[in-house]
Amino acid sequence: MKSKIRILLLSTLLLLLFVPVIVKANTCGRDSYTMAFLLVNEEDKEIPEGVIDNLNSLRVIFSEYFYNATSQLATIDTSDGIYTLNITEDMIEHPNIDLQKVMNKFYDTYPDDFDFVTVFTTFPSRGMFQTTVKKNLPGTGGGISNLSSYYGSDDRLLGILFMYNSSRREPSDLFYPGFIGGMLHELGHYWCCYAGDNFVRGEDNAQLEIIQQGIHYYRGLDSPYETGTPMNSDNWISNGDGTYRRENQDGPEKYHPFTLYFMGLLPRSEYDTKFTVYDAGIPGQDFDDQNAVFYKQVDVWDLIAVEGERCPIENNFEEIPEISKTGFIAIVIVVVIMGAFLIKKNSISK
Numbered sequence: 007m008k009s010k011i012r013i014l015l016l017s018t019l020l021l022l023l024f025v026p027v028i029v030k031a032n033t034c035g036r037d038s039y040t041m042a043f044l045l046v047n048e049e050d051k052e053i054p055e056g057v058i059d060n061l062n063s064l065r066v067i068f069s070e071y072f073y074n075a076t077s078q079l080a081t082i083d084t085s086d087g088i089y090t091l092n093i094t095e096d097m098i099e100h101p102n103i104d105l106q107k108v109m110n111k112f113y114d115t116y117p118d119d120f121d122f123v124t125v126f127t128t129f130p131s132r133g134m135f136q137t138t139v140k141k142n143l144p145g146t147g148g149g150i151s152n153l154s155s156y157y158g159s160d161d162r163l164l165g166i167l168f169m170y171n172s173s174r175r176e177p178s179d180l181f182y183p184g185f186i187g188g189m190l191h192e193l194g195h196y197w198c199c200y201a202g203d204n205f206v207r208g209e210d211n212a213q214l215e216i217i218q219q220g221i222h223y224y225r226g227l228d229s230p231y232e233t234g235t236p237m238n239s240d241n242w243i244s245n246g247d248g249t250y251r252r253e254n255q256d257g258p259e260k261y262h263p264f265t266l267y268f269m270g271l272l273p274r275s276e277y278d279t280k281f282t283v284y285d286a287g288i289p290g291q292d293f294d295d296q297n298a299v300f301y302k303q304v305d306v307w308d309l310i311a312v313e314g315e316r317c318p319i320e321n322n323f324e325e326i327p328e329i330s331k332t333g334f335i336a337i338v339i340v341v342v343i344m345g346a347f348l349i350k351k352n353s354i355s356k
């Protein structure tokens with residue numbers, strides 16, 4: 007009995023000593039980010055001519071487009087040049103690459119200075135996607151994750167963009183706004199669009215209904231710009247008879263103010279602005295982009311009512327607490343000691 011009390015006291019002491027070691031993680035609201043451009047090449051092969059130059063131009067242009075897309079509220083520093091990595095056959099998983107192996111090799115070679123790493127390949131690969139590495143953004147509807155160490159980063163990396171085979175692309179293709187729009191789209195997935203339920207015309211008490219596929223805006227969410235926005239809300243114009251049609255103009259796209267809100271950038275004075283959702287049908291069932299009708303209006307307060315508040319702009323750089331590694335290890339040690347004690351106690355009582 008005495009040893010039980012001793013172990014309990016020791017465990018409590020350990021917890022008291024280490025658990026209060028809380029670190030602050032600046033993951034709530036930020037207005038500046040860094041991004042590395044990484045070109046992945048097969049070992050023993052030459053990097054095709056012109057690819058580095060093209061990517062260098064894209065790198066500069068992307069930073070400008072991002073600044074514009076955030077309505078001059080945030081910057082992304084891409085000034086570090088193009089990082090190259092020669093990878094071995096075991097790091098290639100056709101038609102893609104093994105991102106974990108590639109990123110670990112990247113951090114073996116280069117500094118851990120980036121919030122985002124955008125990956126291109128010199129060989130055929132497929133798809134554009136964003137992989138969230140580290141995230142804790144209350145109020146956005148997105149989950150919490152921390153896979154930093156899995157990818158070889160020491161708690162720095164937030165996300166990876168995979169933008170596939172660069173060698174197949176002509177310069178005019180790479181700088182075509184559609185491609186940069188694709189990059190803005192993939193980067194935008196770090197924050198958007200996860201709030202509420204998919205548009206289903208109110209079935210099963212669906213909330214908000216500004217998204218579809220669980221990860222994009224519903225197309226019927228009106229864009230305040232004549233272009234659409236990178237995360238899929240579109241530009242709707244009146245047919246003059248109470249119906250609306252979709253017409254996205256060409257040009258550089260800007261993030262919807264809701265996206266800026268999810269990024270922690272939208273000034274609080276804009277929270278009252280209402281955005282129309284048009285009923286253009288349910289994708290896959292009766293979607294019709296020529297005869298949409300008014301459905302409802304949504305503002306940021308509606309997002310807050312469903313998801314809770316994203317850190318407001320006044321506290322844009324407020325830090326949110328996270329449990330430290332030492333705290334976590336202390337909890338594990340305590341659990342192991344308690345477990346060992348219980349096993350011992352059971353074996354004695356038998």
Ligand SMILES: [Zn+2]
Nearest residue numbers: 191195221222
């Ligand atoms: Zn997407």
